[in-house]
Amino acid sequence: MKNRLSLSVKATCFVVLVCTLLTSIAVTLSYSVYVDRMNEFFNSQSKNLAWTVASQVDGDKMAMYVDTMTIDEDYKKMLKLLIDIKNRNDIMYLYVFLVRGTKAVYVMDADDEAPLPLGYNGPMHEETYPYLDHLENGVPPFLNYEDGEWLSSAYAPIFNSRGEVAALVGVDISMDYVMARRKAYMQYFLSIMAVAMVIIITLSLKLMNRLIVSPIDKLAAAAGAFTARKGKSERYDAMEPYTSAIAALDIHTGDEIESLCAAMQTMSKDIMEYVKNITAITAERERISVELNAASRIQVSMLPRTFPPFPERKEFELHALIKSAKEVGGDFYDFFMLDHDHLAVVVADVSGKGMPAALFMVVSKTVIKEQIIMNDRLDRAFEEANRLLCEGNGEDMFVTAWAGVFEISTGLLTFVNAGHNPPLVRQGNGGFEFVQTAPELVLAVMPGVVYAQHEITLAPGDALFLYTDGVTEANDALGHLYGNERLKETLDEARDKQPEDLLNSVLSDIERFADGALQADDITMVGLRVNMVERSRLYEMYERQG
C-alpha cells in the first residue's frame, strides 16, 4: 500500500508548525514588552527632566515677558541655563510656554539654531486636552509625531510666588533612535529565533525519526512484505523468508513501539503455526475425503447394479435404486436367486454414517446374504445373522433389515422385518398398502432375539415396494418430513408403472418435495412386480409337467 502522506512528512509538518507558532508568540510578546519598557523609560526621562527644569524657573515674570514682549537679564540667564540643560541631557526641544485656551504661547525656546520667538502662538497637542484644567500636575508624557520625528513629550508646571501655575516647561525627547532600535531589535530577535528554530526542528526531527518514524517504517516494511507474500503463497514454506523479515526486526526503543514489534513477532509466528496446522489439516482432510469417496464407490459397487438383474426370468420385474447422501451412509439392498424358484430380496439400513456405518454395512450385507443362503427358514437366518452381528459389535452399531424370499411358482412371499420400515404392497386392483407386522428388534443389538416370519401372496400384476427411512424422512428446507402418506399417494399415482419407472417417480417426487434442501440420508428403494403374461405361462408349464 502506498502511503499518501508518509509519517516523516507528517512529523516534519507538525514540528515546523509548532516551532513557528511558538516563535511567533515569543517574538510578539518580547517585542511588545521591549516597546513598553523603552517607551516607559523615555517617558519617565522626559517627565523627570520637565519637572527638574520647572523647579529651576522663576514663574513670576513669565506672563510679563509675553505681555510686554520685552526681555531682561533674568530672561537671558534663564535661557542660557535652559540651553545648557538641553545640551547636557540630549533633549530635542526644551521650551517654556503659557497656556491660553488650547493655544501655547511661547516664552522661551532653548534652541541653538532656530528658536521660536517670544510670543509665538502654536496649537496644543490633542493628547494634552484632558489635563488643561489641572495644570498643577503638569501633563504626563505622551508620544507624538512632529515634522518627521517621533517625540516623547512631557509638560511640568512652573509656579509663581502665589503658588499658581504661571507657565509650563515642555521637554521633547527624540524617539527616532528608539524607533530605529525597535526595528533592529525585531530583526535581531527574529534571526536568533530563526536559527533556534532551524536547530530545534532539525534536532527534534532527527530524534523523532530515530525513536518513532524509522522503527515504524521498519515494522511497516516487514509487515507489508509478510502480507504481500502471504496472499500469493499457498505453501507455508515459501513464506519462511518473509516471516523472518519480521523475526529479524531489531527494535529496542524501550517503549510501546518495542512492545508492538514483539507482539508482531509473536503474531507472525502464530500465523505461521496456524498456516502450518491448517495446511496439514487440509491435506489430511483431503486425504480422508478421497478415502471416503473411494469407500463410497466400493460400497456402491458391492450392490448389484445390472438391470434387469435376471434377464432370463420373465416372471417378474425387479429394480433397485440408491441415491447416496453427501456423506457415506449405511443403506444397502441385495437380491439373489436361491434356486430356480426362489428370489431373495434384502433392504437394510445401518445406523449412523461415515466410515463406521460403511464398514458395518459391508459386514451386515455379507452376513445376511450368507445366512439366508445357508438357512432353510428366513427367521432362523435372521436369528443367526443377529447372533453373528452382535459378536464383536463394540461400537453398538445396529442395522434395520427387511428380507423376503419370493417363491416364483406360487407367488408366496415369506419375509422377516427386523426393525425396518414397513414395505408397501399393491394387490389386485387396489392401491398400495403398508405391510404392517408386529414390530421386531433391529439386528446386532441383543443376542438371542427370536424373529417371526410372515407370508403374503403376490398374484400376477401385484407389486412390492421396499425402501429405507431416507425416503420417508427426506426433508425440505423447513425440516418437514416426506412422510408415509405422501409416499403412498405418489406410489398410487404411479401404480401401473414398471418398477424402474415407479422408483424414478418416487425419487423425482422426493426431489420436488426437498426443493434443493440438502439430502441428509441415503435414499434406497427396491421395486418388485409380478408379471402377468410370463407368470401364467409358467403356470401352464408347471401344470403340463403335472
Next chain:
Amino acid sequence: MKIDIKNEDGAMMVALSGRLDTISAPLLQQTFDEMPEIPQGANVALDFSGVDYVSSAGFRVLLVLQKKITEAQGSLTIKNLSDAVLDVFEMTGFTSIFNITEDGTCR
C-alpha cells in the same frame, strides 16, 4: 438439540429437545462421556417431550447409554415420547429394549 440435566433425589433427569440425529447424537454421547462415573444403581430418566425426530445415530447413542447404566446396575427410563417418535421406537423394536413410560405409567 438442547440437553438439560437435573438431579432430583438421586435420580437424574435429562430433558432433551430438538432433533436427535447424526449431528446432535454425538453431543448427547459427549455429555454423558464427560460426566464423572455414573454412580452405582443410578436412575436416569430421559425426557423426550421436546424431541421431534430420532435417527438411527440417535438410537445408537441410547443403546450405548443403556449399556453403560446397566453395567452400573442402574436403570434408564425414556419418558414422554411424541407419537411420531414412538412410531419409530415401535417400528425398530426398540420398545422391547428400552424402558419406556409416559406420564409415569408403564406401557
